Amino acid sequence: MTTRNQSPDTTRLLRALEHGDASVRLRAALAVGTDPDPRFVGKLVERCAVEPEFSVREMLTWALTRHPSSLTVPALLPELRAEAAQPRSQALHTLSKIGDRRAWPGITRALLTDADDEVARSAWRAAVVLVPEDGKAELAGVLATQLGRGGRETQLSLSRALIGLGEAMLPTLRAAMADAAPPARQHAIATERLLRDPDAGFEFAIEEAKRIVVLGTNGREE
Numbered sequence: 001m002t003t004r005n006q007s008p009d010t011t012r013l014l015r016a017l018e019h020g021d022a023s024v025r026l027r028a029a030l031a032v033g034t035d036p037d038p039r040f041v042g043k044l045v046e047r048c049a050v051e052p053e054f055s056v057r058e059m060l061t062w063a064l065t066r067h068p069s070s071l072t073v074p075a076l077l078p079e080l081r082a083e084a085a086q087p088r089s090q091a092l093h094t095l096s097k098i099g100d101r102r103a104w105p106g107i108t109r110a111l112l113t114d115a116d117d118e119v120a121r122s123a124w125r126a127a128v129v130l131v132p133e134d135g136k137a138e139l140a141g142v143l144a145t146q147l148g149r150g151g152r153e154t155q156l157s158l159s160r161a162l163i164g165l166g167e168a169m170l171p172t173l174r175a176a177m178a179d180a181a182p183p184a185r186q187h188a189i190a191t192e193r194l195l196r197d198p199d200a201g202f203e204f205a206i207e208e209a210k211r212i213v214v215l216g217t218n219g220r221e222e
Helices: 008-016 022-034 038-048 054-065 069-081 085-098 101-106 117-130 133-144 152-164 166-179 182-196 202-215
Strands: none
Touching (some): 008 022, 008 038, 022 038, 022 054, 038 085, 054 069, 069 085, 069 101, 085 101, 085 117, 101 117, 117 152, 133 152, 152 166, 152 182, 166 182
């Protein structure tokens, strides 16, 4: 049954976003993004939190980016405090795509150091997009606490985030290259190598960093 404020088409799309067939949900999200309507913002955020299919989540995020950030950012920020990991990671991902810096205060240290790798990686990407210029050095300091964390994919995400901060991150990175514990130092050296030679690839940079750490040098060219 439709409400007084919902047309039959609106109700149909709202139901389609919850359909058991992922292809139906995908088409519904596409339709909502193609013809934005503020009445869908809440449902899009709700579906992002529980949608199991990656392609559908990406379409939900795209649909949200098609709506005014004045509506989507306030709807997404509470998701950052959700207990489950998916609402946090998907909200962060969507905020990074929206790119409205009014969301920056929501990117907390707790999210940047979240125990869930996917949440942390999403937070790193969002932070680099949203951080104001005068917050980059402090953000670099928080990100540096995560050096050496996780597997190659997680480490590459962190390296890319640090590199995305530009020169503001160099003092923090060089301090880690000199003084951090071996896993973090190795990661810092690999990040610096990747910064200087993006075409070298992360695996090559890591292997070179391992050699430098074993040899006991600081990894910087004189």
